[in-house]
Amino acid sequence: MFIGAQVSLYPMTSDFVGVITAGLEALAPHRDRLRVETDDMSTLMVGPPDALFDAIRDLFAGAARGPAHVTLHATISRGCPGEPDDPACRCETLAQAQTQALSERQALAHGAVQDATVLGVGIDVQFSLYAMGEGRHMDEIYGCIAFLKTSGTFQRSKNFCTRLRGDAGPVFETLHQAFLRFGPAQGHVTLDLTASANSPGLR
Template sequence: MSQSICGKSRIVGFRFSLYPMSDQFVDVIKGALNETDTSKVWLKTDDISTCIRGKAVHVFDVAKCVYLHAAKTGLHVVLNGTFSIGCPGDSEGDSYMMVDDVRSNEADLFELKIEAPTQFALYPMNNSGYMDLIADVVEIAKVKGTFSGGIHYASRLDGNAHDVFATLEDSFMATQEKVSHVTMTVNIAANSPSRKKA
């Protein structure tokens, strides 16, 4: 399949909002961000959301770490956001693309096991064969054992956060090798009281 040319930048961005279902939401959000090593990404937080930009390896590392630090509080939290690469309107600024590929947060959180039920949707932009690309991503999730079915406007993943984020990263990166402009929306919950106990 030939690659559709869109944006040339290989900067990955992730704009997200973290929603702790608690009146202590400010402490949970700030705590999760402060406990995460963000030294290898550009980061900007405003009154609505946080944006991180940089190499894919570090953007996904930081995203997972923020989620895990919020989730380990035991509170019901939701991480909602959009990953993007290759947007034609993107700029080369505000990114840390010259850093190494060592994940800053992986070692500290490797032993932390938290379930991460997720709904995600992949959008290969400007590509008429997008359904085939989405089917490829479903296969990636099935191989990883995290795919739990299609739902309206999204696909469902279940498993511990490390496996789920690995599925998201592999899906996103495999697609961007075929289509230069890709976005992916994610809605990831933790500790929801509505989940049935096994």
């Protein structure tokens, strides 16, 4: 399986280059578990889901600690049939999920969010989860939405996406669990993620 993301950080300040450069430094502790390549539009990260979500969380939480309004967008993917298999992306949780009922996966997802480390940074998120290549994809999506609504980070449903709000630790763990535990375990699942912090619209 191939797992990774294209990630972009958007600081709404004239010093955006400085904020982005500092943000990329937050990836340093994760570089031994991820392949990281940056171009003019986004940073590619390839590796196992736990390292991937921790890295995106730390990149965004670091930027969100500053005063600037900052947003992040990530296109996160697992199991795309067009990508090569990569042993570095191996994930035990996904291997186990193949034999777990939806209710069991929901309970495991709840436990992981409850155990998430609190970082002391409040963020807003909206995202869409897409499960492809099987006729019953909406059953998994509705199962995921049921988890989200009781996750403690749910804010509201919107057209085409779901809003989360809270500390960056539990919010990113909610995203991590949604991506890992729902949709076909060996299939093609993607997550379209937008995060926001320090928005003047919320002051």
